[in-house]
Amino acid sequence: MKKHLLASAVVAALALIQAGPLATDAAAAEKATENAAEVARADWYHTLVDAAFVAQHAVLPKPEGVLIIDARPSTRKYDPGHIPTAINIPDTQFDKHIDRLPQDKNTLLIFYCDGVECMLSHKSAFKAEKLGYTQVRVYPAGYPDWLASGHIGAISVPYLKKLMDEGAPMTLIDSRPKERKYDKGHIPGAISLPDSQFDKLVDRLPADKASPLYFYCEGLSCKLSSDSAARAVKLGYTNVKVVPEGYPEWVRLYGAGEGAHAAAAPTAPSIGAGKESGSIAVASLETILKEAPGSVHLIDVRDPNEFATGSFPGAINEPVSKLEDRIDALPIDKPIVFFCGAGGRSGEAHDMAKLYKPALVTYFVNADIKWKSDGSYTITEK
Template sequence: MRHVVRTTLLLAASAAALSAVEPQAPKPAAAKICTTCHTTAPDNLRGHFDNLALKNSSFQLKIDERTEVLRFDKATVKVVTPEPAADVEAAFKSIAKGHEVRVQFIEKDGVKTAVTVAVKPPVKLAANETITLDEIQKLVAMGPEKGGYFLFDSRPAPRFLEGAIPTAVNLPFPAFDKNLDKLPADKGALVIFYCSGKTCNMSPGSLAKAKKLGYTNAKVFVEGMPAWTKKQPGVLSPAALKAAYLDTNTPLVILDARPAAQAEKGFLKGGVAAEPAKVADLLKTFPAAKLKPPVVVVDETGGEAAKTVAADLVKAGYVGVNILTGGFKAWQAAALPVETGTLAAKAVFVPKPRPGSVSVAEFTKIAEAALAERGAIILDVRNPDETKNGVIKGALTIPEPQLLARLSEIPKGKPVLCHCSTGIRAELAYHLLKEKGYDVRFLPAEITIIDSGEFTLD
């Protein structure tokens, strides 16, 4: 009996040891969308440029769901941008948040330092291979039959579901060869591809494939969906609205352009009254355009009322405005949920919080609590020239660039709340500490602290 027990224990210990040394899967070096067209060298990363902290010579790179924090030396880093910049700082400032970049780096003691940051340039095509926004608008206004065109969205299906140019069919570039049946039989027909804008290679890739198949009148709308949404509303189907927004709990604004008496008999959950004649009043309290709220406009059939309301929002500077194809009737026909009663009178939009963020209200409650009752460590990651003017009472101060060298000063037994002055460096700190196993969050807000330790938040 003892022999059996001893053998069992040995096997369990061996299994635990094997589990402990089991290698972790390598982290992806490139965003999925980048791998469609590029391979990535071992000392390179490809992703989307995120927060820039010039004070700390750092920036964030988003690689799908994860974030890399990279340092740079202003004296040696090379920043390659489509347009020449006056200096390194100007070059970094010119990179739009979310733009695709390639970063070559060196790594020492767990710190990645960027050597080269190359901004993805606009695609280059011959003039006879492109079509302008004005030309696309005219064709879409006529429709495929009268306009004699076939319009294809080369973006992956999840992006298409969020909204597309009217009359477009989704033909994702990564799955192009599996969907050849979507192309017209007539190889002399006008075939148009578009994707995510001037630097996106998916529609040019689709063009190349179409030409190899023998299509002689294929073109690319290079400016793509970003240019369209600045001038015109897009469209999405009831199934797309459900899949892209409702099923994922993605915040959005649903505007109902029907007369109130009609709409109250049945409407989409969260619907806001938005009759065409009342849009001007609605806009007075509408969520700020800089928040880029996704907006879906619904009328009975996806007709003129919805088009009028959507056009007014686009004129007011809102992007990401879509019309529900087929309107409320199509929603009902798809047997999707309907509510009755009174529509909301005011549109409310609360963006989905950035991963790891703490709300202003929760941070304030914790920071104002007595030290013995605080239950969390307030970590101030500002530079010494900032902290000398005031620190929250009891806060631990470690400048963000020094975090990895001073981890021993940060206890792991309590939650850690990072803050800086704007939220940018606090988010850098969050990613660094999360990587090291800390229970950490960051404050994504501007904070001013005076010498008494009192603070105000914007």
């Protein structure tokens, strides 16, 4: 009871403080600040946020310029439940995983752990500040408050695999398009319920509203699973979680899923070279897109917000700004074609792959590409 009251006091005080100009008056804001100071422990980090603030950033596609960090232990806490898009850097291993923090010291870092009695997030926040990060925040009420505030939790792919191996009751839902994605490979045991057809196919969900539901799609650049999960909650399902890293992470960790072998990649047409070394000829690319898109991995290296406005069917998003850290996760079973909107970032991605992982077979599109709202596109070779 004491912990619950303390958490409620912190959340209420933070809500008033963060209202800023929307607070009823300056005296109310000042009083809220005094209340927060009374509630907060002396050894807490000095800049605190609430669930509403975190919710602005815990969205898919994962936004740039912000990183949510779960400071709790991995297997015992993070894997079974965490805030969507959060990465796990246990405070006890902070120094070992500094390389997982962004290079840009102005990146917004939001630390959290297991509630107001947990000091791990505060300790990590002070460490990050000492490293020179200028936008550090702590969500003191943490993951318990996230769930209590009505937000959906996430689980890791390894934890999903553990549940499956144990035979735990669940309904695993693939929210991606059926023919273009699910039929070509999905996590074993998953049912297909495309988000675009959710209302029409909702009878595929179990009748018991307490049944565990786990939604996934195409990774951190895909919002279909989170949208479907929110729909399920509105229908009254009470045990809903998302698997944000989705099918790409499953493939990386455990190999291609069901349907992948039946939908084996077609033989790739010969890849013609473009004018610049390492580039693919536009005519060759267009043939592949039309006749054998599954013969290569199409990787869009633009930022997630650009990717969300349109891309080639079947493409995955790996922003070039993050590619160096993700280089070992790139697929090796088929040639990779990097592309962007003008050829600059795709060429950089190709050069990076050759430098850090020369075994990869990669090409880049040196062209101006424009996508339209109807899914069509134009490509003008340079």
